[in-house]
Amino acid sequence: MKKKSLSFLIGGPAGSGIEKSGQLLATTFVRGGYFVFSNIEHFSLIRGGNNFLRLRIDELPHEVHLEEIDVMIALDRRTIDEHIHEVVNGGVVIYDNEVVKLDDTFKAKNGVLMLNVPFRKLATVDVGSAITENVISLSIVLGLTGFDVVGLKQVLSKIFSSKGAEVIRANEKAADIGYEIGKKSEKEFNVGLEKKKGNGNMFLCGNDALCVAAIKAGCKFVGEYPMTPSSSVLHFMAKWADKYGIVVKHTEDEIAAVNSLIGAGFVGVRAIAATAGGGFALMTEGIGLAAMNEVPIVVVNVMRPGPATGLPTRTEAADLRQVIHAGQGDPIKLVILPGDPQECFDMGFLAFNLAEKYQIPVIVCYDKYLGEGYYTVPAFETDGLKVDRGKVLSEKELAKISDYKRYLLTEDGISPRSLPGMRGGIHRATSDEHNEYGEIFEAAENRRLMVDKRMKKMEAALSDMPKPLLIGDKNADITFVTWCSCKGACMEACELMKNKKVKANVFQIRSAYPFHKKEVAEMLKNIKRPILVEQNHDAQMGGLITEQTGIIISEKVLRYDGRPMTAKFIVDNLKI
Amino acid sequence: MPTLKDLETNDRSNWCPGCGNFGIQAALKQAIINLNLDPWNVMISTGIGCGSKINQWVNTYGFAGLHGRSLPVAMGAKLSNHELTVIDVSGDGDGYGIGIGHFIHNARRNLNVTYITQDNQTYGLTLGQVSPTSEKGMKGPSTPNGVIENPVNPIRLALSSDATFVARGFSGDIAHLTKLIEDGIKHRGFALIDVFQPCVTFNKVNTYQFFRDKVYKLEDVGHDTSDIVKAFDRAGEWGSKIPIGVFYKVDKSVYEDSDVGLKDGIPRAKVDISNIDVAEVISSFM
Numbered sequence: 001m002k003k004k005s006l007s008f009l010i011g012g013p014a015g016s017g018i019e020k021s022g023q024l025l026a027t028t029f030v031r032g033g034y035f036v037f038s039n040i041e042h043f044s045l046i047r048g049g050n051n052f053l054r055l056r057i058d059e060l061p062h063e064v065h066l067e068e069i070d071v072m073i074a075l076d077r078r079t080i081d082e083h084i085h086e087v088v089n090g091g092v093v094i095y096d097n098e099v100v101k102l103d104d105t106f107k108a109k110n111g112v113l114m115l116n117v118p119f120r121k122l123a124t125v126d127v128g129s130a131i132t133e134n135v136i137s138l139s140i141v142l143g144l145t146g147f148d149v150v151g152l153k154q155v156l157s158k159i160f161s162s163k164g165a166e167v168i169r170a171n172e173k174a175a176d177i178g179y180e181i182g183k184k185s186e187k188e189f190n191v192g193l194e195k196k197k198g199n200g201n202m203f204l205c206g207n208d209a210l211c212v213a214a215i216k217a218g219c220k221f222v223g224e225y226p227m228t229p230s231s232s233v234l235h236f237m238a239k240w241a242d243k244y245g246i247v248v249k250h251t252e253d254e255i256a257a258v259n260s261l262i263g264a265g266f267v268g269v270r271a272i273a274a275t276a277g278g279g280f281a282l283m284t285e286g287i288g289l290a291a292m293n294e295v296p297i298v299v300v301n302v303m304r305p306g307p308a309t310g311l312p313t314r315t316e317a318a319d320l321r322q323v324i325h326a327g328q329g330d331p332i333k334l335v336i337l338p339g340d341p342q343e344c345f346d347m348g349f350l351a352f353n354l355a356e357k358y359q360i361p362v363i364v365c366y367d368k369y370l371g372e373g374y375y376t377v378p379a380f381e382t383d384g385l386k387v388d389r390g391k392v393l394s395e396k397e398l399a400k401i402s403d404y405k406r407y408l409l410t411e412d413g414i415s416p417r418s419l420p421g422m423r424g425g426i427h428r429a430t431s432d433e434h435n436e437y438g439e440i441f442e443a444a445e446n447r448r449l450m451v452d453k454r455m456k457k458m459e460a461a462l463s464d465m466p467k468p469l470l471i472g473d474k475n476a477d478i479t480f481v482t483w484c485s486c487k488g489a490c491m492e493a494c495e496l497m498k499n500k501k502v503k504a505n506v507f508q509i510r511s512a513y514p515f516h517k518k519e520v521a522e523m524l525k526n527i528k529r530p531i532l533v534e535q536n537h538d539a540q541m542g543g544l545i546t547e548q549t550g551i552i553i554s555e556k557v558l559r560y561d562g563r564p565m566t567a568k569f570i571v572d573n574l575k576i
Numbered sequence: 577m578p579t580l581k582d583l584e585t586n587d588r589s590n591w592c593p594g595c596g597n598f599g600i601q602a603a604l605k606q607a608i609i610n611l612n613l614d615p616w617n618v619m620i621s622t623g624i625g626c627g628s629k630i631n632q633w634v635n636t637y638g639f640a641g642l643h644g645r646s647l648p649v650a651m652g653a654k655l656s657n658h659e660l661t662v663i664d665v666s667g668d669g670d671g672y673g674i675g676i677g678h679f680i681h682n683a684r685r686n687l688n689v690t691y692i693t694q695d696n697q698t699y700g701l702t703l704g705q706v707s708p709t710s711e712k713g714m715k716g717p718s719t720p721n722g723v724i725e726n727p728v729n730p731i732r733l734a735l736s737s738d739a740t741f742v743a744r745g746f747s748g749d750i751a752h753l754t755k756l757i758e759d760g761i762k763h764r765g766f767a768l769i770d771v772f773q774p775c776v777t778f779n780k781v782n783t784y785q786f787f788r789d790k791v792y793k794l795e796d797v798g799h800d801t802s803d804i805v806k807a808f809d810r811a812g813e814w815g816s817k818i819p820i821g822v823f824y825k826v827d828k829s830v831y832e833d834s835d836v837g838l839k840d841g842i843p844r845a846k847v848d849i850s851n852i853d854v855a856e857v858i859s860s861f862m
Contacts, residue, residue: 215852216854221655223652241837245842246844249655252677262641262648263639263651264652264653264656266652269657289641293641380858419845421660426636428639429640430640431641432640439585
């Protein structure tokens with residue numbers, strides 16, 4: 001019987017190419033018409049340790065991994081020891097005993113096929129290229145599942161197109177060798193995957209999606225300092241800098257990064273920096289500067305467990321308070337919270353428009369699981385997207401203004417802006433409190449007016465902020481209230497709850513500041529039994545909801561062990 | 577050509593009478609006039625300190641940011657619109673204390689900006705503490721027993737950080753300083769102009785008279801500005817004779833020349849972003 005979904009785990013020491021293997025296999029299945037979700041769990045080191053990548057291949061889209069494993073590729077003994085209990089009855093473990101060295105101490109699990117293949121020897125002797133070892137192991141999987149090997153070969157020749165015919169030939173040979181081996185065991189592993197028609201979906205991570213949005217939105221300046229799990233934004237933008245004419249600067253630190261964005265924003269260039277909590281802390285003063293001088297910038301915080309270094313390569317969503325309250329004084333910034341790659345794209349694009357429309361720093365905040373997790377999503381629709389530069393004056397318009405005031409007091413707090421280089425628009429932007437001209441001015445009445453001006457922009461921006469979303473059946477017995485990637489686990493938990501005859505749905509909060517208090521309050525009043533699902537100790541979103549609406553949600557499922565939220569975790573921790 | 581009046585703002589400067597910053601402001605304005613720069617094509621980036629208020633009183637585009645962070649703002653602005661003349665005016669606390677990292681990094685990347693540092697060897701705005709360039713032994717409210725550290729030598733630091741124009745002026749000699757600022761702006765690359773700027777209120781050691789007695793001009797002694805070793809030697813002189821003028825100057829490509837994002841030569845601020853085609857990026861995920 002053909003299966004409709006499979007769950008893979010590829011594990012081994014850091015530096016053994018797990019990520020690349022996973023990409024190859026995933027891309028092959030995505031091109032073959034499947035939805036693949038992939039997440040990697042790694043230690044913060046370059047060599048050794050035990051890293052593993054999970055792939056979930058399904059006919060339907062999912063945004064969370066499964067804890068059960070159908071196929072394991074083990075590149076070391078530790079992977080087998082630590083994960084064999086997760087392999088299902090009828091599952092298979094593919095390994096090279098020359099490398100893994102299972103001895104008498106190893107007890108096989110009943111119903112699990114142990115497939116020992118000397119892929120290291122095959123790669124060096126039969127193919128003549130040691131690095132094709134991983135391709136052999138992957139193509140065994142294709143043989144086992146009855147999937148054909150053509151798709152993998154296409155992916156290989158695309159990836160290695162710049163490396164020459166010899167490299168492609170070696171990899172194709174490796175693919176054939178592995179495939180034949182897998183094919184022989186296909187009958188023992190009687191859960192082949194049906195071959196489907198490709199549907200043009202993309203396989204990408206949340207950070208990638210955000211980058212596509214940035215490029216589409218016309219971002220031309222990146223000032224960033226590497227920090228896991230945000231660095232792929234810097235790498236991605238650097239990779240495309242040439243093609244799209246983007247200045248990508250790896251700065252000396254995050255303080256330089258945020259201040260360089262402000263310089264770019266001041267002269268009229270859309271600019272972005274991504275970071276994680278520690279780097280965001282260093283950017284805090286600069287975010288306040290952008291707020292005070294009314295400069296558009298976009299800062300992304302990809303959350304990882306803190307405080308301090310914390311768990312650098314793991315996931316958590318505990319920076320909600322940090323991003324809202326970053327900086328002294330009343331918070332003047334917009335904080336948006338995507339929960340999947342489509343939202344990273346939509347809200348990433350929106351972030352640039354809002355930054356310029358409201359002349360304000362915009363923070364996009366999501367967790368590592370989304371930032372570095374790979375999802376299968378339909379190709380982004382870009383036709384309807386409109387770049388909104390906000391109130392930027394032209395020299396012609398400036399010529400008609402005899403007394404230009406950069407910080408003119410207006411109804412909505414937004415003042416038409418001029419850019420350096422424009423005749424007639426000369427002004428000073430000043431981090432001190434200033435008057436309408438931008439001159440330092442300490443008068444009490446002026447201070448009150450200027451504080452009000454900046455806060456008015458926040459009020460005006462609320463209508464443009466992503467609204468909370470009710471996902472699933474409207475009439476549910478329980479509602480998971482959540483934000484960021486936890487949404488995926490919650491949606492899956494709704495499915496599991498069906499087995500318990502409980503109707504569940506998800507209420508996703510997508511803006512943190514300003515907060516849609518009216519919509520959230522109204523929705524919560526109609527919810528029978530809300531349950532907070534968050535990846536932090538204090539239920540930070542729950543706290544924010546209470547602060548903004550007065551509503552207390554007492555039931556909670558919280559995970560803060562650095563591991564991603566799963567549907568199973570939610571269901572296991574529910575008191576139902 | 578802009579006139580002095582064009583460069584005046586509505587606001588009146590509030591430095592102490594006799595402040596060394598007046599000389600810097602006068603020289604900066606005169607340099608802009610002499611170079612015939614359109615004020616709307618000039619951006620002055622400053623940090624925090626008495627001297628940073630300079631852009632309140634020079635009528636060009638100005639950005640007054642955070643303490644020590646004027647250079648990153650200048651960098652973002654320059655790389656986003658390299659047709660602007662970007663001048664960064666910093667102080668010894670700003671630029672050699674909290675912001676010293678940005679100084680070194682922008683020197684080594686040869687950012688095409690002019691970096692004027694108002695070096696009064698004291699913290700004026702916070703009421704007279706010592707600064708990174710205060711001489712050993714100098715007393716202030718944070719160091720009642722005198723400084724026990726060696727001062728930063730900004731000229732040597734700039735030289736060893738590969739700055740391509742390294743000079744020092746004295747705000748008591750406005751004509752000489754004007755020429756230095758002009759040359760610094762004309763220079764393609766990172767131009768440091770460290771300026772002795774007496775703080776008449778808090779620094780009772782490094783006064784106008786102190787500098788008048790000691791400064792001599794490098795050009796008067798036939799200093800070779802292409803010789804980095806001699807420049808390094810001269811930069812070590814302190815005591816009865818202190819050099820001002822250009823220590824070192826070299827032509828090298830600037831950062832924006834080599835950045836792939838700018839290879840078409842068009843300032844990013846002038847690129848049409850209304851409808852960018854991302855089909856190629858999207859298909860790379862398939």
